[in-house]
Amino acid sequence: MPLADFVALGINVDLPLLSLLLALTYALRTRIARVLRPLPRPVGALLCLLPLIIVEENINCGAFGCIPTLWPPTMNFLLGFALLVLLVARLQRCLGTVGITVAASVLGLAFELFLGGSALPFRALPLDWLAAVAALTLVSYALIFFLPLHVLLARK
Numbered sequence: 001m002p003l004a005d006f007v008a009l010g011i012n013v014d015l016p017l018l019s020l021l022l023a024l025t026y027a028l029r030t031r032i033a034r035v036l037r038p039l040p041r042p043v044g045a046l047l048c049l050l051p052l053i054i055v056e057e058n059i060n061c062g063a064f065g066c067i068p069t070l071w072p073p074t075m076n077f078l079l080g081f082a083l084l085v086l087l088v089a090r091l092q093r094c095l096g097t098v099g100i101t102v103a104a105s106v107l108g109l110a111f112e113l114f115l116g117g118s119a120l121p122f123r124a125l126p127l128d129w130l131a132a133v134a135a136l137t138l139v140s141y142a143l144i145f146f147l148p149l150h151v152l153l154a155r156k
Contacts (some may be wrong), residue, residue, distance in 0.1 A: 011132050011150060014059055018139045021055070025147045033154040045086055045148040052076050052144050060140060081108070083142060086152055097149040101142050108141035109134055 012132035025032075038045035085104045094100055113134075114124055125133060 011136055015132070015136045015139060017059055018056065018143055019135070022139060022143045022146065025052075025143065029147060029150045030154075033151050036151055041152050041154075042086070042090075045152040048151050049079070049082050049086075049144070049148040052147060053082070056140050056143050060136070078144060081111075082148065085145060086148060089149055090152060094153060095155075097153055098147060100149055101146045104145045105138045105141035109137045112137050 024131065032048065033044070036047065039047070049126060053075060054070060057074055057078070058068045061068070061072065081104075085100065089100050115117060116122070122130070
C-alpha cells in the first residue's frame, strides 16, 4: 500500500477518533477534576497530561507505521510546551480553559508548520490535505491541553 493511502487512512481514522476523545474529555472534565481534587492542582494536571500525550501520539503515529510506545519521541517537546502553557495560564490567573486551549493549539499548529520536523512536507501538501492535517493537528493539541488546563484552573 502506498504511503499516500496510509496517510489518507490515518486522517480518516485519527481525526474522528481524536475528536471523540476530546468530546469525551470535555464531557467528563468535571468528574475527572473532582476525582483529582485531593491532589495539588499542578500534580493533578500533570497526571492528566502524561496519558493524554501518550494516547494522542500513539494514535497519530499509527498512520506512519510507528511502534506504539509509552514514551513517544515527541514526549519531551510536548511535555515542555504543555508545562509552559500550564505555567503561563496559572501565573496569568486565567479562568477559562477553552480560550487558552485554542491559543495553545494555534501555537502548536504554527510550530508544526514552520519549525517542526515535518514542516517542509506539511507545507508541501495540497491545500485540501493541508486543511485536513491542520485540523488533525489542532484537535491533537486541544486534546492534550484541555483537560490538564481544566484541572489546573478549576474552581473549588
